[in-house]
Amino acid sequence: MKRRSESEWDRLLSEQERSGKSVTGFCQGHGITVNSFNWQKQKRRQRELFVPVEVAEEPLCMKHEAELELPGGVKFRMRW
Secondary structure: OOOOOHHHHHHHHHHHHHHOOOHHHHHHHHOOOHHHHHHHHHHHHHHHHOOOOOOOOOOOOOOOEEEEEOOOOOEEEEEO
16 A cells, blocks of 8 residues: 555545545545545544644733634634
8 A cells, every 4th residue: 555645645635526536436546445535534624624823922910812713714712
């Protein structure tokens, strides 16, 4: 079994989506097991859920606030 990089898997996952082929048909044509393909697809989805967070340093005597903005514009704000 060939070991593929994350970028190779991203390319294959995108190619399958554009191809209109079933996962099974695509995998057979590319020598990939369906289980490996689905595992990589799940890993990709999990990567897309995480967004970078920046934390600004403030003096300890000031109040604290954190805001997290998710894809789709959903925001979570905490103050303490």
